[in-house]
Amino acid sequence: MSDSQAFRATRENSHEADQSAEPETGITPGPQGAFKDVLAKNHARRGKPPVHFADMTEEERIAKAKELGLPKFRVKQLANHYFAHFDTNTAEFTDLPADKRELVGEAFFPTLITEVTRQVADDGQTIKTLWELFDGSRIESVLMRYPNRATLCISSQVGCGMGCPFCATGQLGLTRNMSTGEILEQVRVAARMMAEGEVAGGPGRLSNIVFMGMGEPMGNYKSVLHAVRQICAMPPEGFGISARNITISTVGVVPGIRKLAKEGLPVRLAVSLHAPSDQLRDELVPMNRRFNTTQVLDAAHDYYLASKRRVSIEYALMRGINDQAEHARLLAKRLNHYGDDWVHVNPIPLNPIEGSKWTASKPEDEQQFLDILHHANITATLRDTRGQDIDGACGQLAAKVKERNKALQAK
Numbered sequence: 229m230s231d232s233q234a235f236r237a238t239r240e241n242s243h244e245a246d247q248s249a250e251p252e253t254g255i256t257p258g259p260q261g262a263f264k265d266v267l268a269k270n271h272a273r274r275g276k277p278p279v280h281f282a283d284m285t286e287e288e289r290i291a292k293a294k295e296l297g298l299p300k301f302r303v304k305q306l307a308n309h310y311f312a313h314f315d316t317n318t319a320e321f322t323d324l325p326a327d328k329r330e331l332v333g334e335a336f337f338p339t340l341i342t343e344v345t346r347q348v349a350d351d352g353q354t355i356k357t358l359w360e361l362f363d364g365s366r367i368e369s370v371l372m373r374y375p376n377r378a379t380l381c382i383s384s385q386v387g388c389g390m391g392c393p394f395c396a397t398g399q400l401g402l403t404r405n406m407s408t409g410e411i412l413e414q415v416r417v418a419a420r421m422m423a424e425g426e427v428a429g430g431p432g433r434l435s436n437i438v439f440m441g442m443g444e445p446m447g448n449y450k451s452v453l454h455a456v457r458q459i460c461a462m463p464p465e466g467f468g469i470s471a472r473n474i475t476i477s478t479v480g481v482v483p484g485i486r487k488l489a490k491e492g493l494p495v496r497l498a499v500s501l502h503a504p505s506d507q508l509r510d511e512l513v514p515m516n517r518r519f520n521t522t523q524v525l526d527a528a529h530d531y532y533l534a535s536k537r538r539v540s541i542e543y544a545l546m547r548g549i550n551d552q553a554e555h556a557r558l559l560a561k562r563l564n565h566y567g568d569d570w571v572h573v574n575p576i577p578l579n580p581i582e583g584s585k586w587t588a589s590k591p592e593d594e595q596q597f598l599d600i601l602h603h604a605n606i607t608a609t610l611r612d613t614r615g616q617d618i619d620g621a622c623g624q625l626a627a628k629v630k631e632r633n634k635a636l637q638a639k
């Protein structure tokens with residue numbers, strides 16, 4: 229047995245031992261392949277958001293138009309308004325018969341997201357928006373403009389059921405999955421903001437989407453994929469943002485990674501690893517008790533082979549917990565086990581949540597962590613923490629309305 233095989237066997241054995249212990253997190257251990265328990269128990273009790281143009285298939289849109297007495301070609305006009313002009317204000321759709329505009333608005337474009345607050349940072353180049361959904365739930369998205377791109381970080385679930393103890397969203401728990409329409413509306417509004425010059429730097433184009441806001445995208449796979457296909461289709465079928473510029477992040481839901489690999493979409497996969505060993509990851513990422521680090525890295529590497537896209541490894545650096553030299557060395561060893569140049573590590577300085585014991589690393593530890601990875605020939609960049617002065621870490625804005633969401637869940 230080679231060193232690396234021995235290493236893997238040790239990890240697998242240690243995971244078997246770990247699995248015998250009762251998880252404290254509410255995530256049920258179970259066979260690989262079923263990931264329904266990613267959803268919270270109260271998920272099914274939530275009402276469904278109104279059906280939106282973005283939720284419908286082409287056939288459903290045509291059928292709905294027919295109900296309104298409109299011929300098929302009107303659907304293409306509507307798609308053009310929505311995807312090419314980012315517009316849902318049917319009162320101004322002058323190419324539609326005047327007596328049908330209101331009906332079309334109600335049937336195809338119900339309001340799914342309403343702005344609650346907007347925080348602006350980085351001289352107007354970062355805009356974080358808190359949205360209220362039809363049932364009063366709140367989610368967030370962050371638009372970040374850079375010299376050569378504009379990236380929108382979007383949410384795919386209300387809250388998150390993964391329970392990572394260092395994460396503000398994790399403290400909310402999961403309220404429900406978001407619909408395709410709710411996911412896509414975040415994109416449409418940001419695309420319009422860019423086109424209309426609402427972001428400092430003048431009019432521009434939304435170019436990148438990352439599913440790194442609230443939620444675990446793999447826990448809402450169907451709606452996320454339906455949204456992804458419409459984000460990357462060319463107008464008037466979609467927003468025309470290249471699939472190569474879309475990143476789907478996961479905490480390590482292995483069946484989801486494997487399913488995504490078969491979709492034939494060159495989207496980038498980002499895995500939130502946060503720890504190089506099962507012992508540590510079991511504590512930081514409860515999902516590790518279900519899919520351990522070996523299973524997650526195996527799936528991530530297979531995704532790389534299938535998609536030819538380098539996988540991002542997200543790693544939130546926490547002072548004295550996972551940011552020491554031994555952690556960087558073990559991470560390098562585990563990644564290099566699969567070969568060269570297949571991953572890009574993004575150590576992220578943790579933006580601590582108020583009153584939490586998890587705090588950000590010292591700058592010298594961050595640097596040491598990076599140096600060790602670079603020395604091991606692993607590409608690694610300290611991730612930009614845009615918007616830190618506006619509670620920029622995942623879920624932190626929403627944490628401020630945690631009590632309200634909790635009250636809603638209790639209803």
Ligand code: SF4
Nearest residue numbers: 388390391392395398
């Ligand atoms: S870190 Fe990500 S997966 Fe973990 S609780 Fe937060 S949002 Fe969910």
